Amino acid sequence: MTSIKDVAAEAGVSVATVSRVLNEHPSVSEDARARVLAAVASLGYRPNAVARSLRTDQTHTLGLVISDVLNPYFTELARSVEEEARALGYSVIIGNADERPELQDHHVRTLLDRRIDGLLVSPTDGGSPLMLDAARAGTPMVFVDRWIPGVDVPVVRADGRGAVRDLVVHLYRLGHRRLAIIAGPAATTTGQERVEAFREALEECGLDLPDQYIGQGDFQAASGRRATERFLDLAEPPQVVFAADNLMALGALDAVRARGLRVPDDIALAAFDDIRWFVHTDPPITAIAQPTGELGRAAVRALVDRIEGRAPRSVTLPARLVVRRSCGENPATNRSQS
Amino acid sequence: MTSIKDVAAEAGVSVATVSRVLNEHPSVSEDARARVLAAVASLGYRPNAVARSLRTDQTHTLGLVISDVLNPYFTELARSVEEEARALGYSVIIGNADERPELQDHHVRTLLDRRIDGLLVSPTDGGSPLMLDAARAGTPMVFVDRWIPGVDVPVVRADGRGAVRDLVVHLYRLGHRRLAIIAGPAATTTGQERVEAFREALEECGLDLPDQYIGQGDFQAASGRRATERFLDLAEPPQVVFAADNLMALGALDAVRARGLRVPDDIALAAFDDIRWFVHTDPPITAIAQPTGELGRAAVRALVDRIEGRAPRSVTLPARLVVRRSCGENPATNRSQS
DNA sequence: CGCGTTGATGTAATCGATTCCACGAGGAGG
């Protein structure tokens, strides 16, 4: 690999001058600049980012630790994060935690070892010592989607409360009274909040959320399937299953299908997180859509603000209900589907 | 951040000794080792990967440039790549090319600047000078899924020829005679091969593939939709549309749905790449499944072989047909669906 | 004309690790 020394030799100047040209330092003669640029071009020289990072203590890299790459919601998030980061001059290294705390820690650790400039996390759990220490030690950090209470880190997320209420009202109007939920892990904020929002909305409608109608999932398809099977085994199964994320909804669909039952005739289904495929499933699935792209971009902006010394702001954006056919026909609202 | 010097001071030894302990160099006294490890623990020291990389000229990092993160096929590939790499002691940095050659180049460039140990690419085009130069210059490199002919780089991919033939036979038996394909970009090998395999299989059945039955797509959903609309506008529309990837199949589904037509009654649909959602679409979609996870793992193994001085091998694994209902009922084969 | 200022450049320190080399102590062997 050609180094700055080779360029300096080729251009007949010192390495300092080469560096100045490359970093657009003002005090370089026109002549020197031209010779350096010519040398750079003829040698095909590219600065070694590793060496540069060591010296400047900046990597221009953000770490993104997401809960599950196979979840379309997170891959869309990752995409928008990378896009915005690139626009701001940063690269992104993605770590996939697969909803496993120890894998999450592994990625946080290697990202910190690489001295990334900042960390974007959607925590899988209540927060390992490692992550809490890093936050306390001053590593620029922002939580996306999920967060850890009691830690002084900005949070960028969607508020699904209103949309969940809309959903419950929608279900109520369709005549459903026994509503069940497949919850996410209690260790995650989104796991808890969605259940709470659901319960509150039910109460507003004068409905109850019995324990047996709360299935415990882990945001993965298999758990959605298991929870749904348990619901179907009940003496009085629910009329609606609301999955707290799209993968558990997929699992629920598997379970219903395996029993030879049909959605929405035998049981209705709704999901948190809207994804493209929901338009084409059988039937199309009613879902709560998050402004995923906007969340990713806002998170990056907050993190970069923090890194570059500006004050980062937490952001909460509203989610919205998208009605399709998986909860039954409703001519009035049905038209608003996409 | 605490550095090796702090550890050395705390343990009362030189930095050389600390480094030896950390790298398991044999010639360190038991006493020194213990003191160093104690110092490391008490300071919470972690070696700076940037500095280490500069010195050793190894980053223990692989670059993976994929064509499109939003494509479930590639995200599954990415996941298996990361998994296998982690098992072998490497990290992975993913670059998303979004099917855009200039973005692909951007990522290749920044990955090379970071001095990654090796590059895994599924090229979006015929190969930019940048990538060809890197390959020639000796950057360890392996192509996954797609490749660039004429470059001396190992290729890990699936061979869909047999599965495409099975598909065509399946379609023929169902009575379909006018078969159309939505192709990928001609600049990609998968874009070309799938069309060729399709054409050859048709010929074996005594069928023809007229130009108007070849839609030009770019592996993105929108192009699948456009191509399908064009098919439907023909005086004699095809009876089957075969999409060369899953996203274009999604677009095709959009187009059919927008016209108020139904699959498979009005038109049949099949896709290359099987994904989980295909089980639940309306109707479930017949697809050609690649051994995606195995491809990712094999690609990493080949790349690491190359990096560590062993001879890398190209790998080709067979794809297989998964019959579902999107091409019409066929009691005989229908049972083999998943 | 001399002095201070400005601009262009080079020398060398530095970032945090790894690793070559030199050195001293201790043990083995003649």
Next chain:
DNA sequence: CCTCCTCGTGGAATCGATTACATCAACGCG
């Protein structure tokens, strides 16, 4: 007892950049 190895250790060079500081020439101004 002397020599030669081996082992444990520290000093210092090194990787490839950035940047503080020194130097020197040219120029403006009183």
